[in-house]
Amino acid sequence: xxxxxxxxxxxxxxxxxxxxxxxxxxxxxxxxxxxxxxxxxxxxxxxxxxxxxxxxxxxxxxxxxxxxxxxxxxxxxxxxxxxxxxxxxxxxxxxxxxxxxxxxxxxxxxxxxxxxxxxxxxxxxxxxxxxxxxxxxxxxxxxxxxxxxxxxxxxxxxxxxxxxxxxxxxxxxxxxxxxxxxxxxxxxxxxxxxxxxxxxxxxxxxxxxxxxxxxxxxxxxxxxxxxxxxxxxxxxxxxxxxxxxxxxxxxxxxxxxxxxxxxxxxxxxxxxxxxxxxxxxxxxxxxxxxxxxxxxxxxxxxxxxxxxxxxxxxxxxxxxxxxxxxxxxxxxxxxxxxxxxxxxxxxxxxxxxxxxxxxxxxxxxxxxxxxxxxxxxxxxxxxxxxxxxxxxxxxxxxxxxxxxxxxxxxxxxxxxxxxxxxxxxxxxxxxxxxxxxxxxxxxxxxxxxxxxxxxxxxxxxxxxxxxxxxxxxxxxxxxxxxxxxxxxxxxxxxxxxxxxxxxxxxxxxxxxxxxxxxxxxxxxxxxxxxxxxxxxxxxxxxxxxxxxxxxxxxxxxxxxxxxxxxxxxxxxxxxxxxxxxxxxxxxxxxxxxxxxxxxxxxxxxxxxxxxxxxxxxxxxxxxxxxxxxxxxxxxxxxxxxxxxxxxxxxxxxxxxxxxxxxxxxxxxxxxxxxxxxxxxxxxxxxxxxxxxxxxxxxxxxxxxxxxxxxxxxxxxxxxxxxx
DNA sequence: TACTATTTAATTTTT
DNA sequence: TTAAATAGTA
Numbered sequence: 087x088x089x090x091x092x093x094x095x096x097x098x099x100x101x102x103x104x105x106x107x108x109x110x111x112x113x114x115x116x117x118x119x120x121x122x123x124x125x126x127x128x129x130x131x132x133x134x135x136x137x138x139x140x141x142x143x144x145x146x147x148x149x150x151x152x153x154x155x156x157x158x159x160x161x162x163x164x165x166x167x168x169x170x171x172x173x174x175x176x177x178x179x180x181x182x183x184x185x186x187x188x189x190x191x192x193x194x195x196x197x198x199x200x201x202x203x204x205x206x207x208x209x210x211x212x213x214x215x216x217x218x219x220x221x222x223x224x225x226x227x228x229x230x231x232x233x234x235x236x237x238x239x240x241x242x243x244x245x246x247x248x249x250x251x252x253x254x255x256x257x258x259x260x261x262x263x264x265x266x267x268x269x270x271x272x273x274x275x276x277x278x279x280x281x282x283x284x285x286x287x288x289x290x291x292x293x294x295x296x297x298x299x300x301x302x303x304x305x306x307x308x309x310x311x312x313x314x315x316x317x318x319x320x321x322x323x324x325x326x327x328x329x330x331x332x333x334x335x336x337x338x339x340x341x342x343x344x345x346x347x348x349x350x351x352x353x354x355x356x357x358x359x360x361x362x363x364x365x366x367x368x369x370x371x372x373x374x375x376x377x378x379x380x381x382x383x384x385x386x387x388x389x390x391x392x393x394x395x396x397x398x399x400x401x402x403x404x405x406x407x408x409x410x411x412x413x414x415x416x417x418x419x420x421x422x423x424x425x426x427x428x429x430x431x432x433x434x435x436x437x438x439x440x441x442x443x444x445x446x447x448x449x450x451x452x453x454x455x456x457x458x459x460x461x462x463x464x465x466x467x468x469x470x471x472x473x474x475x476x477x478x479x480x481x482x483x484x485x486x487x488x489x490x491x492x493x494x495x496x497x498x499x500x501x502x503x504x505x506x507x508x509x510x511x512x513x514x515x516x517x518x519x520x521x522x523x524x525x526x527x528x529x530x531x532x533x534x535x536x537x538x539x540x541x542x543x544x545x546x547x548x549x550x551x552x553x554x555x556x557x558x559x560x561x562x563x564x565x566x567x568x569x570x571x572x573x574x575x576x577x578x579x580x581x582x583x584x585x586x587x588x589x590x591x592x593x594x595x596x597x598x599x600x601x602x603x604x605x606x607x608x609x610x611x612x613x614x615x616x617x618x619x620x621x622x623x624x625x626x627x628x629x630x631x632x633x634x635x636x637x638x639x640x641x642x643x644x645x646x647x648x649x650x651x652x653x654x655x656x657x658x659x660x661x662x663x664x665x666x667x668x669x670x671x672x673x674x675x676x677x678x679x680x681x682x683x684x685x686x687x688x689x690x691x692x693x694x695x696x697x698x699x700x701x702x703x704x705x706x707x708x709x710x711x712x713x714x715x716x717x718x719x720x721x722x723x724x725x726x727x728x729x730x731x732x733x734x735x736x737x738x739x740x741x742x743x744x745x746x747x748x749x750x751x752x753x754x755x756x757x758x759x760x761x762x763x764x765x766x767x768x769x770x771x772x773x774x775x776x777x778x779x780x781x782x783x784x785x786x787x788x789x790x791x792x793x794x795x796x797x798x799x800x801x802x803x804x805x806x807x808x809x
Numbered sequence: 810t811a812c813t814a815t816t817t818a819a820t821t822t823t824t
Numbered sequence: 825t826t827a828a829a830t831a832g833t834a
Contacts, residue, residue: 343821444826643821644822
């Protein structure tokens, strides 16, 4: 066997990982160290050299994109199609498992997957239905609570209310939410994982079967696994499975959605025989960029420890630009982009990264003014659009009458005279009789309703029945086409004013083409419709396509993870924005922000600009901030300070102009306090004044302290030292 | 039921 | 500032 093609392009560490014996292995893979390459070559090695059957491999990723890429690269390497290889996302694989063993998992055969938006709607309805509205419950928080429990593998009955009425209610919501889902055959994302885990946990035979089948388990982005995902893996690995996990503790940026870096340490405890391979040679960035990244991340505690190095040259210094305000900053970025593009570089090779989506607005304005093509990543995806979800809801109701989530969504869309009151009585009937809205609607219409409302309900029920009958036996796309027309959805959106309705109709037509082009996985025994609906939920599709034009890439640092660009801008590098205000006070949160910064820096291959603004308009008011602490963590010798060529827009006494009071004197002015002034407080330490209000003894200042975040202080009491 | 005024809060996101 | 949710009005 000639192993050259699999090994020739690898360095020593990569080769160690790829050719490692069949024992548990942990690969710590720094940014740009060839993580995906190691994973794909390992699979090729196992199949081609070790003679492992492709059926015996399971490869897990977090995103569909990563799964598709891995499959493509393995096919390229092995020169054979590997469609039967189990490569997929945790959710995709869990879903496949549940479809195969729906009975053992206690699910109806045609269970439906709901996305977070559906989930939130169900929760909102639950809250509205609450009889005593003693507190204001925030739907998002309940949703967060439920998902956090599920991520930890906990069911309502496992939870203790700790004698806290607040918590008791949250658990009650969880319980009721789950009842609704179970009744309607609905499975949310976290539930997919949880059920798949319980399926194996409670079925020794089934588990043994899969343990025998999957000897080799390969996991990408291991630092992002949540508890239930890790438990699932551990269960599958059992005593004899061979896990091969690849991750980077320094790139863990999803703790807030359940990811636990600790699994890296846990792995070494759970698999004491595990060896560790570190990939530290970076093939992406210049030495300067890596040194900066290393220096920043070195401020974190509890790292596994790892130092990226490169054979590439020092390259250019990192350019730090201190702009006057956010428009100034945007102009600076666009100016540099113009130069880049004028020098014949591809615009698509340049990325502008920021901490939060709201920051894209100013940048976009500047780009539009400069007629520079750009693309913003993130935002609504195809299957998440309202009109698409409406159409899918009709299809789901046809396939599954008890799906309350879909029922509620479309019962009065287009409007057919079923108002809030009618719905209320249906809901209470459904609750009292523990039945679905569909059954409740039928019962309520024939018993207790007035003529008009009853007729309206009957019209709806008959519509769905007729749609089901008329589309029976049709092809998927014909079904879809018929439903969007006969349901009145097209007509409904046609009436919507402006371009919006137009776009919606186009999207609905696009849905028909999507249905036409959809090829269900022949392995799964599902109706084409159910397969399509699952696909829509698990793979929400791209945002705006238009990838064909050469344009500048705008995205958050989170969505830039895994990507690389010759030219990178990190914008809005200010304390309060990045690190974000909400993470500043909490050491754990701050460390996660720092890891995000590490991710941002390591996206750059050749040139890195870091920009910050002294003044920024946020939430409608101007505020002052200092450069991000992360900037000062970069060694000076790697940095070159640059300023915009002309500082046209800088007014001389701008700070005083904004908060001028009626008397014409800026609040706090008599005390010598200015916006942007650096101050020191005995307890809170150093900070910067963001805002002033009130007069004389009542004068207050808002101060952003480096250590504790923003505080509002009464000037007369707070003994502030000016600096 | 649909439209308009008012209030409120404001990361990060994939499945 | 602004988007979204809620409350109030025609």
